[in-house]
Amino acid sequence: xxxxxxxxxxxxWAFATSILPILLIGMWVTIQAAVVGFFIALVLGxxxxxxxxxxxxxxxxxxxxxxxxxxxxxLLIQLFFLYYVLPEFGIVLPAFMTGALALGLQxxxxxxxxxxxxxxxxxxxxxxxxxxxxLSGTRTFTHIxxxxxxxxxxxxxxxxxxxxxxxxxxxxxxxxLEMLNVARIIGDRTFNYIVPLSMVGGIYLIMxxxxxxxxxxxxxxxPKRGIPxx
Amino acid sequence: MTETGADTxxxxxxxxxxxDTFTVIDELDFEVKRGEKVTIIGPSGSGKxxxxxxxxxxxxxxxxxxxxxGDTLWHEKGGNGDxxxxxxxxxxxxxxxxxxxxxxxxLFPHMTVRRNLTEAPxxxxxxxxAEAKQRAxxxxxxxxxxxxxxxxxxxxxxxxxxxxGIARALAMRPKIMLFDEPTSALxxxxxxxxxxxxxxxxxxxxxxxxxxxxxxxxARQISDRVCFxxxxxxxxxxxxEDLFTNPKEERTREFLKAVLEDx
Ligand SMILES: Nc1ncnc2c1ncn2[C@@H]1O[C@H](COP(=O)(O)OP(=O)(O)O)[C@@H](O)[C@H]1O
Ligand SMILES: [Mg+2]
Numbered sequence: 049x050x051x052x053x054x055x056x057x058x059x060x061w062a063f064a065t066s067i068l069p070i071l072l073i074g075m076w077v078t079i080q081a082a083v084v085g086f087f088i089a090l091v092l093g094x095x096x097x098x099x100x101x102x103x104x105x106x107x108x109x110x111x112x113x114x115x116x117x118x119x120x121x122x123l124l125i126q127l128f129f130l131y132y133v134l135p136e137f138g139i140v141l142p143a144f145m146t147g148a149l150a151l152g153l154q155x156x157x158x159x160x161x162x163x164x165x166x167x168x169x170x171x172x173x174x175x176x177x178x179x180x181x182x183l184s185g186t187r188t189f190t191h192i193x194x195x196x197x198x199x200x201x202x203x204x205x206x207x208x209x210x211x212x213x214x215x216x217x218x219x220x221x222x223x224x225l226e227m228l229n230v231a232r233i234i235g236d237r238t239f240n241y242i243v244p245l246s247m248v249g250g251i252y253l254i255m256x257x258x259x260x261x262x263x264x265x266x267x268x269x270x271p272k273r274g275i276p277x278x
Numbered sequence: 279m280t281e282t283g284a285d286t287x288x289x290x291x292x293x294x295x296x297x298d299t300f301t302v303i304d305e306l307d308f309e310v311k312r313g314e315k316v317t318i319i320g321p322s323g324s325g326k327x328x329x330x331x332x333x334x335x336x337x338x339x340x341x342x343x344x345x346x347x348g349d350t351l352w353h354e355k356g357g358n359g360d361x362x363x364x365x366x367x368x369x370x371x372x373x374x375x376x377x378x379x380x381x382x383x384x385l386f387p388h389m390t391v392r393r394n395l396t397e398a399p400x401x402x403x404x405x406x407x408a409e410a411k412q413r414a415x416x417x418x419x420x421x422x423x424x425x426x427x428x429x430x431x432x433x434x435x436x437x438x439x440x441x442x443g444i445a446r447a448l449a450m451r452p453k454i455m456l457f458d459e460p461t462s463a464l465x466x467x468x469x470x471x472x473x474x475x476x477x478x479x480x481x482x483x484x485x486x487x488x489x490x491x492x493x494x495x496x497a498r499q500i501s502d503r504v505c506f507x508x509x510x511x512x513x514x515x516x517x518x519e520d521l522f523t524n525p526k527e528e529r530t531r532e533f534l535k536a537v538l539e540d541x
């Protein structure tokens with residue numbers, strides 16, 4: 049029994065149908081962790097990208113160092129840091145938030161690169177026209193450069209969403225009951241691993257296909273309006 | 279404050295511009311009078327664009343002083359009267375005096391034509407939306423694009439896009455208009471409509487115009503003065519009828535001969 053739901057081991061089929069609701073609860077946690085982590089990565093990555101693009105070295109340099117660090121160390125180390133080290137400084141987060149934050153932090157380093165490439169691909173003439181019209185730096189970034197960068201970065205961001213979903217199982221090491229962790233617990237208790245693990249694989253396949261499809265749809269629907277996309 | 283005569287609106291005083299060690303503008307002295315229409319001609323790489331870009335504050339100078347409308351452009355007066363490099367707020371104030379039209383138009387592709395014209399007036403001048411829209415529509419009428427106000431730039435021809443570019447710069451009510459080869463990126467059949475708009479502007483006598491172009495006939499018709507740039511200096515200048523018909527310098531003659539043969 050898990051989450052108050054019993055399983056039925058009388059046959060493979062009965063077992064599978066009885067654990068499906070349990071796995072779906074785990075799937076919901078997986079989706080939440082991926083979405084929250086992705087959201088953090090999108091926001092924080094944009095902050096990094098803006099800082100890295102700053103003309104002042106004292107602003108751009110720390111951002112470069114931090115994102116390099118986030119990108120070049122394993123997610124697991126960052127996860128352990130947040131989970132075991134932060135409490136020593138009096139910051140205790142629920143396991144789920146710790147996990148989502150770790151995912152968001154690491155992926156913010158990746159998304160900041162996507163933003164950077166997207167932003168740099170906007171023609172220099174756009175910056176010059178904005179400056180000639182006396183638009184402020186912030187206004188130029190948010191209303192001239194960023195809207196032209198977005199259509200270029202959607203496909204790459206979509207890949208990271210799928211990839212973040214596939215990294216969620218790592219959160220099981222800090223006790224988050226995401227889908228794979230749930231499947232493992234079922235296996236431990238019933239000595240039947242093959243059914244829950246296969247089901248998790250299948251559900252993952254469906255989830256990633258849906259996510260990629262949604263991204264492609266968004267990409268098609270996005271107004272491009274003559275923005276040159278290489 | 280005025281280091282220049284009241285009728286002088288632009289003055290380059292021994293201005294130097296280097297890219298690394300490469301000197302593009304070499305101790306340039308150059309003046310433009312209020313309301314004057316000046317055409318800059320010269321071979322590619324002679325620093326014509328750089329002069330306009332320095333004025334539009336897109337390119338900082340390496341030496342000398344630039345005056346615009348009685349104030350220093352790239353400098354500010356310090357407490358003791360010494361010149362120090364201009365702050366961003368000083369540059370913002372100075373930039374309001376000028377508008378620029380680019381060879382590649384540089385319209386904002388994700389905004390409608392009208393929005394291209396209202397973005398800066400509302401954001402920079404704090405103009406109410408309704409007023410900015412009305413002004414945009416007046417300008418679009420002036421450049422003959424009323425029917426295209428709600429289109430996006432890529433739906434327009436090059437000539438139409440450049441006319442939007444001109445209207446967009448005018449929307450900020452500049453005293454000085456800078457045109458950097460406004461027709462060089464256009465198919466030949468579209469050049470005329472853009473020159474037509476510039477010609478009408480040239481008839482406004484308050485507006486100071488600085489135009490870089492290879493359209494020699496047009497330059498002859500609209501300019502008060504033509505300057506021949508060579509290697510970052512004004513090699514020769516004068517009234518168009520003098521400079522075009524009777525150039526004194528050998529290099530000017532060569533250049534004019536080459537360009538006129540091209541056309
Ligand atoms: N950002 C830059 N870095 C290095 N060299 C430059 C840069 N911009 C212009 N130049 C050089 O300065 C010279 C003058 O350029 P420009 O003012 O564009 O000439 P023109 O408009 O007369 O063709 C050219 O030789 C060009 O290569
Ligand atoms: Mg040029």
